[in-house]
Amino acid sequence: MARIEIDGQSYDVPDGSNLLSACLALGLDLPYFCWHPALGSAGACRQCAVIQYKDAEDRRGKLVMACMTPVADGVRVSLNAEYAQKFRSDNIELLMTNHPHDCPVCEEGGECHLQDMTVMTGHTSRRYRGLKRTHNNQDLGPFINHEMNRCIACYRCVRFYDEYAGGKDLQVLGMHNNVYFGRFEDGALENEFSGNLVEVCPTGVFTDKTFSAHYVRKWDLQSAPSVCVHCGLGCNTAPGERYGELRRIINRYNSEINGYFLCDRGRFGYGFVNSHERIRKPQLKDYPDISADAAESYFRKLLKGSNPAIGIGSPRASLEANFALRMLVGEENFFLGLDDTEHTLLNAIAEMMLDGGIHSPSLREVEQADAVLILGEDVTHSAPRLALSLRQAARQASFELAGSLHVLPWQDAAVRNLEQQALTPVYIASICATRLDDIATNTYRGSPEDIARLGFAIAHHLDQSAPAPAALGDAEQALAASIADGLKQAKRPLIVSGTGCASLAVIQAAYNVAKALPSVNKQLTFTVPECNSLGLAIIGGLPLAQAFERIGNGLADSMIILENDLYRRAPGRNVDLFLQLANHIVAIDSLENKTTAHAELVLPASTFAESEGTLVNNEGRAQRYFPVYPVEEPVRGSWQWLTCVMGSAVDVSSEKPSPEGEGWVRGNQNKEESLFRSPHPSLIMPDSPVRHPAGECKSAPGGFVPEGEGADTPQSTPSNSIDNSQWQHHDALTAACASAFPDLAGITQAAPGADYTVKGSKIPRQPHRYSGRTAMHANINVSEPSQPHDDETPFAFTMEGNTEQVPPALLPVIWAPGWNSNQAINKFQQEIGGSLRGEDTGVRLIEAAGTLPWFCDIPPEFIPVPGRWRIMPLPHIFGSEELSLHSPALLERLPPFCVLLNPLDAEKLGIDSGDLVEISSLAGVAILNVPVQIENTFPSGLLGITAGLPVFQAMKSWAEVSLKKVNREGRL
Ligand code: SF4
Ligand code: SF4
Ligand code: FES
Numbered sequence: 018m019a020r021i022e023i024d025g026q027s028y029d030v031p032d033g034s035n036l037l038s039a040c041l042a043l044g045l046d047l048p049y050f051c052w053h054p055a056l057g058s059a060g061a062c063r064q065c066a067v068i069q070y071k072d073a074e075d076r077r078g079k080l081v082m083a084c085m086t087p088v089a090d091g092v093r094v095s096l097n098a099e100y101a102q103k104f105r106s107d108n109i110e111l112l113m114t115n116h117p118h119d120c121p122v123c124e125e126g127g128e129c130h131l132q133d134m135t136v137m138t139g140h141t142s143r144r145y146r147g148l149k150r151t152h153n154n155q156d157l158g159p160f161i162n163h164e165m166n167r168c169i170a171c172y173r174c175v176r177f178y179d180e181y182a183g184g185k186d187l188q189v190l191g192m193h194n195n196v197y198f199g200r201f202e203d204g205a206l207e208n209e210f211s212g213n214l215v216e217v218c219p220t221g222v223f224t225d226k227t228f229s230a231h232y233v234r235k236w237d238l239q240s241a242p243s244v245c246v247h248c249g250l251g252c253n254t255a256p257g258e259r260y261g262e263l264r265r266i267i268n269r270y271n272s273e274i275n276g277y278f279l280c281d282r283g284r285f286g287y288g289f290v291n292s293h294e295r296i297r298k299p300q301l302k303d304y305p306d307i308s309a310d311a312a313e314s315y316f317r318k319l320l321k322g323s324n325p326a327i328g329i330g331s332p333r334a335s336l337e338a339n340f341a342l343r344m345l346v347g348e349e350n351f352f353l354g355l356d357d358t359e360h361t362l363l364n365a366i367a368e369m370m371l372d373g374g375i376h377s378p379s380l381r382e383v384e385q386a387d388a389v390l391i392l393g394e395d396v397t398h399s400a401p402r403l404a405l406s407l408r409q410a411a412r413q414a415s416f417e418l419a420g421s422l423h424v425l426p427w428q429d430a431a432v433r434n435l436e437q438q439a440l441t442p443v444y445i446a447s448i449c450a451t452r453l454d455d456i457a458t459n460t461y462r463g464s465p466e467d468i469a470r471l472g473f474a475i476a477h478h479l480d481q482s483a484p485a486p487a488a489l490g491d492a493e494q495a496l497a498a499s500i501a502d503g504l505k506q507a508k509r510p511l512i513v514s515g516t517g518c519a520s521l522a523v524i525q526a527a528y529n530v531a532k533a534l535p536s537v538n539k540q541l542t543f544t545v546p547e548c549n550s551l552g553l554a555i556i557g558g559l560p561l562a563q564a565f566e567r568i569g570n571g572l573a574d575s576m577i578i579l580e581n582d583l584y585r586r587a588p589g590r591n592v593d594l595f596l597q598l599a600n601h602i603v604a605i606d607s608l609e610n611k612t613t614a615h616a617e618l619v620l621p622a623s624t625f626a627e628s629e630g631t632l633v634n635n636e637g638r639a640q641r642y643f644p645v646y647p648v649e650e651p652v653r654g655s656w657q658w659l660t661c662v663m664g665s666a667v668d669v670s671s672e673k674p675s676p677e678g679e680g681w682v683r684g685n686q687n688k689e690e691s692l693f694r695s696p697h698p699s700l701i702m703p704d705s706p707v708r709h710p711a712g713e714c715k716s717a718p719g720g721f722v723p724e725g726e727g728a729d730t731p732q733s734t735p736s737n738s739i740d741n742s743q744w745q746h747h748d749a750l751t752a753a754c755a756s757a758f759p760d761l762a763g764i765t766q767a768a769p770g771a772d773y774t775v776k777g778s779k780i781p782r783q784p785h786r787y788s789g790r791t792a793m794h795a796n797i798n799v800s801e802p803s804q805p806h807d808d809e810t811p812f813a814f815t816m817e818g819n820t821e822q823v824p825p826a827l828l829p830v831i832w833a834p835g836w837n838s839n840q841a842i843n844k845f846q847q848e849i850g851g852s853l854r855g856e857d858t859g860v861r862l863i864e865a866a867g868t869l870p871w872f873c874d875i876p877p878e879f880i881p882v883p884g885r886w887r888i889m890p891l892p893h894i895f896g897s898e899e900l901s902l903h904s905p906a907l908l909e910r911l912p913p914f915c916v917l918l919n920p921l922d923a924e925k926l927g928i929d930s931g932d933l934v935e936i937s938s939l940a941g942v943a944i945l946n947v948p949v950q951i952e953n954t955f956p957s958g959l960l961g962i963t964a965g966l967p968v969f970q971a972m973k974s975w976a977e978v979s980l981k982k983v984n985r986e987g988r989l
Contacts, residue, residue, distance in 0.1 A: 018030065018031060018032060019031070019032045019088050019089050019090045019092070020090055020091070021036075021039070021088050021089075021090075021091070021092040021093070021094070022092070022093040022094070023040065023043075023045065023094055023095070023096060024094075024095050024096055024097050028043055030042065030043065030088050031088075031848060032088065032089070033087065033088070033425055033426075034087075034088055034427070034848075034849075035052075035058055035083065035084050035085065035086060035087060035088065035425070035427050036067065036081075036083040036084070036086040036087070036088055036092070036094060037049055037052055037058070037065045037082075037083035037084040037086075038052075038054065038084075038427070038849040038850070039088050040083060040096065041843045041849050042843075042846070042848050042849050044844070045096060046137055046835060047065055047067070047083055047096055048064050048065065048105055048109070048134040048137045048138055049062070049064050049065040049083075049084060049134070050062035050064050050112075050130070050131075050134065050169060050171040050173070050219050051064075051084070051171040051172055051173060052065065052084040053173055053176075053177070053217065053277075054277070054843075054849050054850035055181065055276060055277050055278070055850065056173065056176050056177060056180075056181060056217075056429060057426070057427040057428065057429030057432070058082075058084040058085050058427050058428060058429055059084075059172060059176065059429055059430065060082050060084060060085040061170075061171060061172050062108075062112070062169070062170075062171045063082060063104075063108050064105060064108055064109065064112075064134065064138075065082050065083040065084045065105075066080050066081070066082060066083070066101050066104045066105055066108070067080075067081060067082075067083045067086075067094045067095060067096050067098075067101050068080060068081075068094060068095045068098040068100060068101045069081045069086060069092070069093070069094045070093040070094070070095070071093075072091075072093070073093070075093075078095065078098065080100065080101065080104060081094075084427075085428075087425055102138075102139070105138045106138045106139055106140045108138075109134060109135055109138050109140045110140050110143075110144070110145070112169040112170075113135070113140070113143070113145075113169070114145045114147070114149070115149045115150045115166070115194075116131070116149075116166070116167060116169065116220070117149065117166045117167060118143065119167070120132060123164070123167065123221040123224075124162070124221055124224040124225075124228065124229060124232055125167075125220060125221030125224060126221070126234070127234045127235045127236055127837060128235040128837050128838050128839070129219070129220060129221060129837070129838055130219035130220070130838040130840050131167075131169060131219050131220040132837065132838075133835060133836055133837055133838055133840070134219075136835065137835060149166070150166075150194060150195060151166055152165035152166055152168075152197055153165075154166075155199045155200055155202075155203045155204075156203040156204070157199075157200065157203075157204070157205060157206050157211075157223075158204065158205025158206055158211075158226075158909070158910070159205065159226060159227070159285075159905075159906040159907075159909040159910065160205070160206065160211055160212055160225070160226055160227065160281060160284075160285050160906060160910075161206055161211055161212070161214060161215065161223050161224070161225070161226055162223065162224045162225070162226045162229060163199060163222065163223065164221055164222055164224070165197060165198065165199065165222055167220045167221045167222050168196075168198060168220065168222045169219070169220055170196050170198075171219060172189065173217050173218060173219065174187065174198050174214050174217060174218050174222070174223065175187060175188060175189050175198060176429070177213060177214065177217045178206075178208060178210075178211070178214060180433065181405075181408070181409075182208050182209075182210040182213070182278075182405060182408070183208065183408050183452075183453075183455060183456070184206070184207065184208030184210075184211070185207070185208075186200050186201075186204070186206060186207045186208070187199065187200060187206060187208070187211075187214075188200070188201065198222065205909075205910065209280055209281050209282075209397055209401050209404070209452070209894050210278060210279075210280055210281065210401075210405055211281055212225070212279065212280075212281045212284035212285060213268070213277070213278045213279065213284075215267075215284075216267065216268055216277070216839050217277075219838070219840075225265055225284075225285075226906070227265065227285050227287075227288065227905075227906045228264055228265040231259075231262060231264055232264070233257075233259045233264060235257075235784070235837070236784045236786035236787060236788065237259055237787060237788055237789065238257030238258060238259055238264060238265075238784070239257070239258045239259065239645060239646050239782045239783050239787070239814070240255050240256060240257050240258070240645055240782055240829045240830050241256070241642075241643040241644060241645045241782050241810075241812055241829050242255065242269060242641075242642065242643055242768075242826060242827060242828060242829060242858065243255065243256050243269070243625060243626070243642040243643065243645065244548070244625070244632055244640045244641075244642040245266075245279065245283040245548070246333060246547075246548040246624075246625045246632075246900060247282045247283050247286045247548070247898050247900060247901050248282070248283070248399070248400050248401065248402075248544075248546070248547070248548065248898065249400060249544060249545035249546060249547060249548060249550050249551065249634055249635040250274065250275075250380070250400050250401075250402050250403060250544075250634055250635055250636075251274060251548065251632060251633075251634030251635075251636075251638060251640050251859070252268075252271075252274055252275035252279050252280075252283050252402050253268070253269035253270070253271040253274060253275055253640070253858055254266050254267070254268065254269050254279065254283065255267050255268070255269040255829075255830070255831075256287065256626050256645045257645070258626065258645045258646040260793065261646060261648075261649075262291050263287050263290040263291055263626050263645070263646075265287070266279070266283065266284050266285075266286075266287045267279075267284070267839065268284075268839070269828075269831075269858075270831070270842045270845075270846075270853065271825075271853075271857045271858050271859070272381055272846075272850070272851055272852045272853065272857050273379040273380065273381050273638070273852075273857050273859070274379060274380050274381075274402075274634070274636075274638070274857075274859075275380065275402055276380070276381070277842075278402070278405060279402065280401030280402050280405070280894065281401075281894070281895075281910075282401060282894050282895060282898060282901050282907065283401070283402070285901075285904065285906045285907060286898070286900065286901030286904045286907050287626075287904060288901075288903065288904030288905050288906060288907070289607075289608060289624070289900045289901065289902075289903035289904050290624045290625075290626050290627075292608060292903045292904075294608050294609045294903055295607060295608060295609075295621075295624075296606060296607060296608065296609055296613065296619055296621040296622070296652075297621055297651075297652060298621055298651050298652075299311070299312030299618065299619065299620055299621060299651055300613075300616075300618070300619040301315060301617065301618050301619075302617050302618075308651060309650050309651030309653065312618060312620055312651065313658075313661055313662065315618055316603055316618060316620065316658070316661075316662050317662045319575055319601050319603060319618065320345075320575070320662060322574055322575045322600075322601065323574075324571075324572060324573045324574050324575070325346060325347060325350050325573060326345075326346050326350065326573065326575040326576060326577055326601075327346055327350045327351075327352060327564055327567055327568070327573045327575070327576045327577070328342040328343060328345060328346035328350060328351050328352065328576070328577045328579065329352045329353075329354040329561065329564060329576060329577070329578045329579060329581055329583070330342055330343065330351060330352065330353055330354045330553055330556070330558055330579050330581070331354050331549075331553070331579045331580040331581040332353075332354070332355065332363075332545075332546070332547035332548070332549050332550040332552075332553045333547045333548055333549060333580055333581075333899065333900065334549065334553075334579050334580040334581075334630075334655055335549060335552075335628075335629075335630025335631055335632060335642075335655075335656065336549065336552045336556065336630065336631045336632070336633065336639075336751075336754055336761065336764060337630050337631060337656045337747060337750045337751055337754060338579060338580070338630060338654070338655040338656040338659065339549070339552070339553055339556055339579065340556060340750065340753070340754040340757070341655075341656045341659035341660050341663070341750060342577060342579050342659050343556065343558065344659075344663065344753075345577070345659050345662065345663055346577065348558075350567075350573065351558040351559065352558050352559045352560065352561055352563065352564040353553055353554070353557075353558040353559070353560065353561065354553075354558075354561055354578070354579070354581040354583070354586060355553075355560075355561060355586060356561065356586045356587055357560055357561070357562055358519050359516060359519075359546065359550075359586075360560045360561065361521055362516045362519070362521060362524060363516070363545065363550055363551070363553070363554040364554055365521055365524050365525070366515075366516070366524060366543045366545065366551070366554065367551060367554040367555055368869070369524070369528050369541070369543075369869065370543070370551070370637055370863050371555075371760060371863060371866075371867075372866070372867040372868075372869060373528060373531075373532070373541070373865075373867065373868065373869050374532075374865050374866055374867045374868040374869070375528075375531045375532065375539060375540070375541040375865055376538075376539070376540050376541070376864075376865045377540070377541060377542055377543075377635075377636050377637055377863060377865070378511065378540040378542055378636065379636055379638070380402060380403060380406040380636075381406075382509075382540060383403065383406040383407060383410055383511060383540075383542065384406045384409040384410050384413075385410070385413060385509060386407075386410040386413065386441070386507075386509050386510065386511035386540065387410075387413045387414065387417070387441055387507045387508055387509050387510070388441060388442045388443075388503050388504050388506070388507030388509075388510040388511070389407060389410055389411075389441065389442070389443045389444065389510070389511045389512075389513065390444045390446075390475070390500060390504060390510075390511070390512050390513065390527075390530060391407070391443070391444065391445045391446065391447065391451075391453070391513040391514070392446050392468060392469075392471075392472045392512065392513065392514040392523055392526060392527045392530070393446060393447060393448070393465060393468045393469075393472075393514055393515070393517060393518040393520060393523035393524075393527075394447065394451075394513060394514060394515050394517040394518070394544055395447055395448075395449070395451040395452070395517060395891065395892065396451070396453060396513065396517075396544065397451065397452035397453060397894065398452075398517075398891070398892040398893050398894045398897070399515055399516070399517040399544045399546070399892040400515065400544035400545075400635065401894050403513070403542070403544065404452065404453055407443070407453060407456070407513070408453065408456055410441055410443070410511065411440055411441045411443050411456040412432070412436060412440075412441065413441045414439035414440050414441045414442075415432050415433070415435040415436040415438075415439045415440065416432060417439070418435045418438060418439040419431065419432045419435050422435070440456070440458070442458045442503040442504075442507075443456050443457050443458055444457065444458060444459050444460075444461075444500045444503065444504075445457045445459070445460045445461070446460075446461040446462075446463065446468045446471050446472070447460070447461075447462065447468070447518075448462065448463070448464070448465070448468070448518055448889060448891065448955070448956065448959065448961070449462065449891065449917060449952055449954060449955045449956075449961060450462075450952070450954055458503070459496065459499070459500065461493075461496060462954040462955070462956060463879070463956055464879035464887075464889075464956045464958065464959060465518045465519070465520035465522065465523055465876075465879075466520075466522065466876040466877065466878060466879040467493075467878065467879055467956070468518065468520070468523050468526075469520060469522035469523045469525070469526040469875070469876055470486040470489060470493070470526075470875060470876065470878065471489075471493055471496065471497055471526075472514075472523065472526025472527055472529065472530055473485065473486045473526045473529060473875050474486055474489050474493060474494065474497035475497045475500050475501045475504070475526075475530050475533075476526065476529035476530045476532070476533040476871075477497075477533075478497050478498050478500075478501035478502075479501045479504065479505060479530065479533035479534060479535070480532075480533035482871070483529050483532070483533050483871050484529075484871055484872075484873045484875060485875075486875045487875070487877075488878065504530070504534060505534070505535060507536060508536060508538060509536065509538045509539075509540065510534050510536055510538075510539050510540070511539075511540045511541075511542065512527050512530050512531045512534075512539075512540070512541045512542070513527075513542050513543075513544070514526075514527030514541075514542075514543055514544075515543045515544030515545060515635075516543070516544065516545055516546055516550075517544060517891075517892050518889075519890065522874065522875070522876045524543070525872035525874065526872070526875075527541065527543075528541065528869065528872060529871055529872055532868070532869070532871070542635065542636070543635055544635055545635045546892075546897075546898075547898075548632050548634075549632045549633060550635075551633045551634065551635055551637060552631070552632060552633030552639070552761075555633065555758060555760050555761060555862075556754075556758060556761075561583070561586055561587060562587075564576070564595070565587070565591060565594075565595045568595055568598045568599050569594075569595070569598055573599075574599060574600035574601060575599065575600060575601035575602070575603070576599050576601070576602055576603070577603045577604075577605070577659075578602065578603070578604045578605070578606075578612055578616070579605050579606075579655055579659075580605060580606050580607070580622060580655060581606075581612065582606075582610035582611060582612045582613075582899065583595070583596075583611075583612045584610070584611040584612060584970055585899060585965065585970065589970060592611075592612070596612070596615040601617050601618075602615060602616040602617050602618070603616060603617065603618045603619075603620065604616035604618070604619050604620070605619075605620045605622050605655045605658050605659070606619070606620075606621075606622055607621070607622045607623065607624045608900070608903055620653070620658045621651060621652040621653070622652070622653065622654065622655045622658065623644070623648045623652050623653065623654050623655075625642050626644065626645045626646065627644050627645070627646065627647070627648040627652070627654075628644050628648075628654035628655070628656075629641065629642065629643050629644055629654070629747050629809055629810055630642055630654075630656070630747075631751060631754075631764050631767055633761075633764075633862065634859075636861070636863075637861060637862045637863030638859040638860065638861050638862065639761070639763060639764040639766075639767040639859060639860050639862050640767055640768075640826075640858055640859040641767045641768035641826060641858075643768075643810045643812055644807070644809075644810065644812075645782065646782075646814070647805040647807070647814060654747075656747065656750060660745060660750065746771065746808065746809060747771070747809045747810075748765075748770040748771050748772075748809075751764055751765055752765055760862060760863070761862060762862075763860045763861075763862045764860070764862070766860045767826065767858075767859055767860050768824075768826035768827060768858070769811055769824060769826070769827060770811070771807075771808060771809055771810050771811055772811070773811035773827070774811065775818065775819040775820075775821070775822065775823055776819055778813070778817070778818040778819055779807070779811055779812055779813035779815075779818055780811050780812050780813065780818055780819070780820060780823055780827055780829060781812075781813055781815050781816050781817055781818035781819075781820065781829070782812050782813065782814055782815070782829050783814070783815060783816035784816060784830050784832065785816055786816075787816040790816070811827055812827075812829065820832075824855045824856075825845070825853040825854070825855055825856065825857055825858050826858040826859070828845070828853075831845065833845075879956070879958065880958075881922075881957050881958025881959075882958070882977070884979055885958075885977045885978070885979060886918075886922070886958060886959060886960035886977065886978050886979070886980060887958060887959050887960065887976060887977055888959075888960055888962060888972055888975050888976065888977070888978060889917075889959040889960060889961050889962070890962055890963070890964035890965075890969070891917070891961050891962065891963060891964055892963075892964050892965070893911075893912045893963045893964070893965075893966075895907050895910040895911055895912065896911045896912050896963050896965060896966050897963060897964045897965035897966070898965065899965065902965070902967075911966070912963050912966075913948070913950070914947070914948060914966075915947065915948040915949060915950040916934070916936070916947055916948075916949055916950070916960050916961060916962055917949075917950055917951075917952045917955050917959075917960070917961030917962075918949050918950070918951055918952070918955065918960060918961075918980075919951075919952070919955045919956060919957040919958070919959070920951050920952075920953055921957055922957050922958070923949065923951045926980060926981075926982055927982060928949050928951075928982050929949075929951070930949060930950055930951045931948055931949070931950075932948070932949050932982060933945075933946045933947060933948055933949070933982070933983045933984070934946075934947055934949055934980045934981060934982055934983060935947075935980070935981045935982075935983050936960070936972070936978050936979075936980060937978060937979050937980075937981070938972075938975040938977075938978055939975075939976075939977055939978070939979075942975075944972065945983065946983060960978060960980070
């Protein structure tokens with residue numbers, strides 16, 4: 018620590034920090050623009066001026082920029098010196114000469130750093146009367162608005178976009194007083210992190226275009242802490258809602274995961290919540306309009322079948338929902354709902370994480386790696402925010418060189434100069450070119466087998482006891498030796514792999530490399546495809562293929578499908594048959610899909626924005642998300658639908674009803690007249706907009722049971738004969754899940770429970786300036802309606818209450834007096850850019866323990882079969898994830914409809930880029946007229962397709978295909 022003096026007061030501040038960040042950490046208000054905690058100091062805006070004195074005798078001092086001034090023992094400065102204050106006020110007046118002062122119509126208004134800093138400096142009167150410089154704005158695509166006239170030339174945007182995120186298409190153009198921040202021509206910003214410009218720009222130049230479409234002021238947004246559901250990293254988000262519509266997603270700071278930045282899928286993929294494809298009411302075949310109570314009764318009756326129902330879980334549903342389903346149907350009837358390959362891969366990853374003895378890093382730790390091997394992943398597409406962290410890891414060597422030269426890490430320009438002399442070794446072995454290739458020391462392209470063989474060879478070079486692949490080529494041997502050498506010299510080497518190339522051998526090779534590394538600080542991280550993939554794997558369950566067998570063999574006749582479109586998991590014809598053979602299908606989901614279309618009973622589920630739950634990210638960190646706003650009945654949380662029917666305590670051994678006899682067989686074959694004849698009272702839709710507390714289930718009254726109580730060991734509970742009314746509240750369900758699975762024991766610590774209060778009050782979701790609470794319902798009632806109650810979380814749907822001193826996991830909005838923009842986060846951090854006070858959100862469930870033997874199953878070299886191509890699904894940030902595919906903005910950024918082909922393969926077929934091919938499975942099923950894109954480094958014998966796109970669902974199971982060129986009219 019260094020002792021410094023600020024305006025006559027002594028303070029201890031971290032040595033080596035800059036004066037601006039030290040002042041902010043002390044809670045002092047000093048205005049700034051160009052400095053950003055993640056980007057360092059540029060000294061461009063001149064806004065953070067202070068007076069620095071040589072010693073106690075110096076009365077005059079000199080003007081310095083606080084962001085460029087290192088703190089050290091004895092530094093004496095004044096923020097309040099008259100000259101410093103006048104300089105800051107004059108500076109902002111100059112910056113504002115060209116600013117349009119259009120705050121009333123600017124979407125940044127109310128959360129604008131420029132507004133805050135202008136007020137802070139006391140610049141209240143506009144004197145400039147001359148003409149303003151004006152610019153043309155650009156169409157930057159579906160995510161970002163551009164209003165260049167608001168620019169104050171702080172350079173943050175290009176520093177983030179080009180230097181931090183590796184973008185190439187946003188530049189500073191022009192000169193002098195006429196600089197322009199934009200693209201060389203109109204067009205969508207190409208970088209996958211472009212949305213962060215909205216938060217990085219301190220003014221309203223870059224704003225969220227998806228928010229514009231249904232804009233409200235920040236203070237009118239209701240919010241709650243949330244977790245991104247669009248990949249397995251678990252970035253923290255702050256969704257905002259008004260009038261029952263999700264309006265936007267912004268970053269929620271978590272120093273261990275996303276820090277200050279999200280990817281564009283996470284920020285702009287929220288549109289599915291408002292989608293017209295949302296399931297808003299229960300649907301029973303031939304009875305389109307039934308109430309929640311009627312649906313619940315029907316669901317309960319259906320569970321009385323002579324065979325036990327099977328349950329199919331989901332990696333995009335919470336731990337609690339999956340656990341509730343597993344309890345409802347019994348462990349022996351619970352299936353994970355993953356395709357066979359993914360099931361195998363996730364089990365392997367879970368085993369390596371739990372028992373492999375190698376540390377799984379947070380994204381903050383990833384950024385500090387000093388050598389990286391990426392094996393088989395195009396990280397930007399499979400786990401986008403991880404790619405941004407890896408890009409920072411590539412700079413570690415320059416930070417270390419800077420340290421040896423006494424250059425401080427926040428001196429951005431100086432450190433970036435050193436990057437020319439020192440870059441962290443990053444090795445990338447992948448199927449095709451990746452978006453991180455520009456930071457790679459070496460790249461290698463090959464089939465999954467070839468990538469795995471390279472990995473096994475690296476492990477063998479590191480540790481001779483590791484198995485070596487047979488007959489590896491000289492070039493691969495040399496590459497493996499050089500990579501092994503680079504990794505061996507690192508203090509914090511990191512191995513990255515995952516499910517992206519769908520190969521168990523690649524994952525096993527990655528583990529062998531990590532195991533073989535000599536460093537005690539070695540790290541191994543895996544990408545997983547969905548927000549709770551790892552949590553589901555830890556819960557465990559049977560493969561989906563066995564569910565198909567169970568139904569096919571007549572051993573089960575009913576199934577409950579939880580938030581899972583099986584057509585994304587298995588070949589369509591298999592799923593068709595499976596669904597046809599089941600007598601009763603209950604689907605619980607939030608969006609219509611092909612599976613819900615086949616269900617006899619569809620129960621409308623709330624999304625992440627309307628419900629609570631716990632997710633486990635790829636690091637093994639459990640995090641809780643909370644409902645941002647209440648949904649109207651009959652929509653309920655999946656866990657609520659499942660726990661409601663648990664309370665019915667049906668014992669199948671004593672009561673074996675015949676479905677037909679009960680009159681509730683599927684469809685219109687045998688209708689249950691007494692229950693569903695209109696206008697039966699149970700069909701009347703409730704008009705109250707309250708959240709449905711599970712405790713109000715008709716058949717299962719039950720009070721809240723404190724955590725830990727009543728949490729039976731679930732495995733011992735027979736299916737369909739349980740009385741789980743003690744789990745009518747989410748906290749109790751979480752506690753039961755925690756006690757059932759030792760590896761999930763920590764999940765109750767992910768966030769405080771529903772009984773948490775601040776000074777006796779729940780935490781308000783609405784900011785204290787929230788407006789129009791009466792007027793917004795004036796078309797119904799002019800008196801203010803009472804707000805819905807929330808018994809499941811520590812939050813209230815109100816603006817009354819206290820947000821001071823709430824733990825980070827429960828911070829609904831970031832705001833501090835005088836700090837209305839996201840920069841207010843400074844006031845919540847222990848040190849600027851570090852952890853939040855009270856520690857960041859989430860609890861790590863897994864710490865390195867145990868060890869696994871070497872994996873020895875090394876695949877042979879991949880040799881293409883003439884005339885055959887192996888289908889290779891490739892993840893894409895916009896297109897491969899199920900939920901964001903329902904978001905209009907993302908649909909505009911889908912990858913082109915085409916397949917990737919090696920140039921030699923194309924030549925043999927006489928094909929050029931853009932030509933059409935017919936793709937045929939070995940069974941003779943064909944997809945016609947698919948455009949080809951020739952990719953120079955794509956391996957011969959593979960055919961690349963974008964994973965997850967509906968058009969390619971049919972090809973999911975086609976291991977090999979043949980290709981024929983067709984002419985432009987689609988003829989062979
Ligand atoms: S566009 Fe925004 S971030 Fe970029 S220089 Fe202008 S004010 Fe700064
Ligand atoms: S990286 Fe993944 S978790 Fe993070 S914002 Fe993007 S999609 Fe969401
Ligand atoms: S913040 Fe210090 S010069 Fe811009």
